Amino acid sequence: xxxxxxxxxxxxxxxxxxxxxxxxxxxxxxxxxxxxxxxxxxxxxxxxxxxxxxxxxxxxxxxxxxxxxxxxxxxx
Numbered sequence: 256x257x258x259x260x261x262x263x264x265x266x267x268x269x270x271x272x273x274x275x276x277x278x279x280x281x282x283x284x285x286x287x288x289x290x291x292x293x294x295x296x297x298x299x300x301x302x303x304x305x306x307x308x309x310x311x312x313x314x315x316x317x318x319x320x321x322x323x324x325x326x327x328x329x330x331x
Contacts, residue, residue, distance in 0.1 A: 267302045267309055271316055274299060278317050286320040296321075 274295055278286050290296040303310055303321055310323050 261306070263302050263306055264309065267299065267306070267313075270295060270299050270302070271313060275317055278320065283318075283320065286318075290320055 274293075277293075277295075278289060281289060290300065299313070300321060303313065307323070310321070313321050314323075
């Protein structure tokens with residue numbers, strides 16, 4: 256871990272390692288259920304909402320189960 260690495264990024268990577276072990280053997284529909292019901296999934300989703308710049312990294316690790324954060328109410 257780099258000294259200048261964001262604490263949120265460090266936490267996200269730790270949570271992702273836990274989630275990967277659980278999610279990878281699941282089918283996509285099971286992953287969606289897991290995401291909606293799991294506190295771990297909700298925590299990852301919460302960090303992604305604050306830091307959408309991490310989305311591509313998450314997607315590369317576990318696929319597209321985590322929805323990409325969209326622009327807030329003042330969208331386009």
